[in-house]
Amino acid sequence: MAVLVIADHDGSTVRDTTHKTVTAALGLSSDVDVLVVGQGAQAAADAASKIAGVRKVLLAESAGLGHGLAEAVTDTVVPLAAGYDAILTPASTDGKNFAPRIAAKLDVAPISDIIEVVSADTFVRPIYAGNALETVQSADAKKVITVRPTAFAAAAEGGSAPVERVAGADAPKTAFVSEEMVKSDRPDLGAAKIVVSGGRALGSADEFHAVMEPLADKLGAAIGASRAAVDAGYAPNDYQVGQTGKVVAPALYIAIGISGAIQHLAGMKDSKTIVAINKDPDAPIFQVADYGLVGDYKTVVPELMAALG
Amino acid sequence: MKVLVPVKRVIDYNVKARVKADQSGVDLANVKMSMNPFDEIAVEEAVRLKEGKEHHAAGTATEIVVVSIGVTQAQETIRTALAMGADRGILIQSDTDLEPLAVAKLLKAVVEEEKPDLVLMGKQSIDGDNNAVGQMLAALLDWPQATFAGKLVIEGGKATVTREVDGGLQTLAADLPAVVTVDLRLNTPRYASLPNIMKAKKKEIAVKAVADYGVDVADRLKVLKVTEPPKRSAGVKVADAAELVSKLKSVGAL
Numbered sequence: 001m002a003v004l005v006i007a008d009h010d011g012s013t014v015r016d017t018t019h020k021t022v023t024a025a026l027g028l029s030s031d032v033d034v035l036v037v038g039q040g041a042q043a044a045a046d047a048a049s050k051i052a053g054v055r056k057v058l059l060a061e062s063a064g065l066g067h068g069l070a071e072a073v074t075d076t077v078v079p080l081a082a083g084y085d086a087i088l089t090p091a092s093t094d095g096k097n098f099a100p101r102i103a104a105k106l107d108v109a110p111i112s113d114i115i116e117v118v119s120a121d122t123f124v125r126p127i128y129a130g131n132a133l134e135t136v137q138s139a140d141a142k143k144v145i146t147v148r149p150t151a152f153a154a155a156a157e158g159g160s161a162p163v164e165r166v167a168g169a170d171a172p173k174t175a176f177v178s179e180e181m182v183k184s185d186r187p188d189l190g191a192a193k194i195v196v197s198g199g200r201a202l203g204s205a206d207e208f209h210a211v212m213e214p215l216a217d218k219l220g221a222a223i224g225a226s227r228a229a230v231d232a233g234y235a236p237n238d239y240q241v242g243q244t245g246k247v248v249a250p251a252l253y254i255a256i257g258i259s260g261a262i263q264h265l266a267g268m269k270d271s272k273t274i275v276a277i278n279k280d281p282d283a284p285i286f287q288v289a290d291y292g293l294v295g296d297y298k299t300v301v302p303e304l305m306a307a308l309g
Numbered sequence: 310m311k312v313l314v315p316v317k318r319v320i321d322y323n324v325k326a327r328v329k330a331d332q333s334g335v336d337l338a339n340v341k342m343s344m345n346p347f348d349e350i351a352v353e354e355a356v357r358l359k360e361g362k363e364h365h366a367a368g369t370a371t372e373i374v375v376v377s378i379g380v381t382q383a384q385e386t387i388r389t390a391l392a393m394g395a396d397r398g399i400l401i402q403s404d405t406d407l408e409p410l411a412v413a414k415l416l417k418a419v420v421e422e423e424k425p426d427l428v429l430m431g432k433q434s435i436d437g438d439n440n441a442v443g444q445m446l447a448a449l450l451d452w453p454q455a456t457f458a459g460k461l462v463i464e465g466g467k468a469t470v471t472r473e474v475d476g477g478l479q480t481l482a483a484d485l486p487a488v489v490t491v492d493l494r495l496n497t498p499r500y501a502s503l504p505n506i507m508k509a510k511k512k513e514i515a516v517k518a519v520a521d522y523g524v525d526v527a528d529r530l531k532v533l534k535v536t537e538p539p540k541r542s543a544g545v546k547v548a549d550a551a552e553l554v555s556k557l558k559s560v561g562a563l
Contacts, residue, residue, distance in 0.1 A: 109410050
């Protein structure tokens with residue numbers, strides 16, 4: 001049995017979510033190929049070839065693939081599917097977008113957001129916003145799976161797989177119009193070792209930036225936010241940590257002025273160490289925090305900045 | 310333009326799901342059920358397309374059909390959508406919770422009957438959290454898809470959709486007919502007014518059986534067990550920032 005991993009990449013490098021998905025794939029089979037779809041993505045394919053345990057790398061290019069259009073990715077992957085028993089991809093917004101489309105074209109049930117590979121046909125995945133874990137066994141001959149990267153260790157570097165070109169499809173009925181990506185020197189929220197997250201207690205967008213940015217810069221951290229802070233317009237939508245936003249599991253997660261709604265906890269409770277700073281001693285966030293500090297962020301955060309030196 | 314909005318009856322957003330002691334699933338007995346929150350946003354957007362609210366021209370949508378697949382009580386969910394402003398409903402009765410592939414196949418059959426120009430639906434249901442049906446329906450129909458919509462503009466035979474993606478926003482223009490799945494920030498759904506709730510009682514709901522559509526709805530996945538996630542226990546309280554920093558340093562977190 002062979003497994004195909006569809007890489008998550010930025011054109012020049014592969015994101016470590018790909019390395020983590022390769023680890024999940026190696027739990028199904030030792031024959032793991034990586035498919036890089038994009039436009040001008042040779043460097044990303046070369047980077048993928050260095051992931052340890054990868055048998056070969058396939059590179060498919062087209063204009064539609066350059067924008068990650070689900071129709072183009074699907075029409076590229078489906079002809080390749082005959083050679084594989086399973087197709088895995090990280091549960092990024094891209095993976096979530098195209099994986100079910102591929103599954104439907106192959107007439108199989110997609111398995112979303114797995115956090116554990118029990119065996120080649122049995123997987124564990126969260127349901128009900130992470131309040132329950134479901135162990136499912138697939139009866140399909142071919143499996144299409146999205147992988148929650150934070151649940152798997154990254155495969156090491158050190159491979160030297162050959163890179164092979166395959167045909168890339170396009171998406172005639174869907175046109176790319178524009179994109180607005182947030183530019184930042186801070187680490188990516190999904191991959192950061194430290195995340196500082198702000199909640200509705202911060203009260204305004206100006207205050208959110210004034211409080212969170214210096215602290216994040218001091219710690220070399222990514223910035224996250226609760227859904228309440230995002231809905232109130234204090235932080236952009238791609239900052240949102242939670243079941244409906246990003247799921248993160250950094251080494252250190254610092255929640256500031258976040259009460260700890262179920263849906264937020266679902267997005268961060270697998271972090272290694274959790275710190276909560278909140279003036280309400282009864283806030284649910286303290287029930288999952290390793291270290292809780294009851295106090296107003298207005299005094300605590302400056303003190304924290306000073307203590308960090 | 311005719312819009313089809315699939316809606317699902319799920320555990321209420323504010324209720325914490327509890328796993329059954331025998332690990333067979335989540336206990337839904339005597340639990341408050343509501344319309345899936347993402348579906349509510351889809352219904353609201355469809356109604357705005359009809360009313361001409363926000364940036365939509367009045368009459369962009371001319372008819373809104375709501376479809377649900379589920380138990381008899383899912384009629385209440387359809388009534389909620391009708392009270393918000395949808396025109397009529399279809400309930401495909403099923404006593405078992407169907408998998409996304411089966412739901413997509415049934416919806417494809419409904420699309421072939423109703424011939425909508427746009428299917429507008431939630432990006433995921435908050436029970437199964439699969440985030441799959443919209444993409445699968447688009448695939449089965451060979452229609453374009455635009456998922457995770459934070460903004461929707463219908464113009465010139467296209468749905469121009471601004472999608473909420475990792476790292477920012479992406480805008481696509483999909484030829485109609487298309488499937489658009491909606492994200493949280495597209496709109497804030499209205500509460501139905503009492504007169505509209507009364508009016509909705511007179512709107513038509515056609516009740517169908519899964520068998521009426523002649524599609525294969527067999528499960529592909531066998532649920533072996535449903536368990537509680539490992540519990541995280543509360544740690545310690547620290548007195549001030551200095552103590553916090555020294556504790557974090559002592560465990561190697563800083």
